[in-house]
Amino acid sequence: MPTQQLPTALAETAHAFGRYLDAERGRSVHTVRAYLADVGSLLAHAATEGAGDLSDLQLGTLRRWLGAQSEAGKSRATLARHAATARAFTAWAVREELIAVDPALRLRAPKREKSLPGVLQQGQVQRLVAGAETAAAEGDPLALRDRAMLELLYATGVRVGELSGLDVDDLDPDRRTLRVIGKGNKERTVPYGLPAALAVDDWLRRGRPA
Incomplete structure (x- = not known):
């Protein structure tokens, strides 16, 4: 209704x-x-x-x-x-004083089913990254971007939504850290390694200007 x-x-x-x-x-x-x-x-x-x-x-x-x-x-x-x-x-x-007594205080619902999230196997990750490397080697801007995204995801473990919300100013190349805004609008700093740093730098130099 x-x-x-x-x-x-x-x-x-x-x-x-x-x-x-x-x-x-x-x-x-x-x-x-x-x-x-x-x-x-x-x-x-x-x-x-x-x-x-x-x-x-x-x-x-x-x-x-x-x-x-x-x-x-x-x-x-x-x-x-x-x-x-x-x-x-x-x-x-x-x-709001619309009601005097809360009728839901004793309301119960079935507990959520607990299940582990699906994850990629190591070989799958390696093939995914290798494919991105091959495509990026040809200099295609989108391939350079995709490789940088994959490397950052793999290096930091941030959520896809957090990654897509990043701006260039959220990266600190000197310290190799990201400033991430997560759930509840909470900010945290996440480090990343050399492979991700190189992929991001390559995208900034060759991919983003295009």
Whole structure:
């Protein structure tokens, strides 16, 4: 049920929560959209149970909403995210004095499935780097850039998103360090070795000007 089809009080509350996430928490557009989708789903479920405003939201409502999501085939990771969104939403509502008691204090969701991230084998990494070296040797600007990126990823272990957010000023060639802005807008300094330094220098000299 879109927010415009919710009872007026519930729709206004959802929009106010979105403004809070955007203005006060500095969340990304993607994160705000995901939070609001979860909150919209929750409030739509509450409306089907007769809720007209936020004071009608009870722990049982939250549990039945999660149960309906589970029956719809949602994964444990998604259910855990839904529960986290519900707790953030009701905690905000208490702070805003929209409700007196937080109904999500005793809300629990299935624990996330633990799985190790996939990693490349050593031989795969070697073939990847060797292929980049061969292409870069021909002087193609994109190949020089790609080799520099691969060498930095391999040398530093930074996330791809962190790497793509780097600017030239974030590199200190003399110290061979990167200034990285990670999750939570936290800054850290990461060292890298000679192969990455040579690849970056080659790209700066021959690739970037082109």
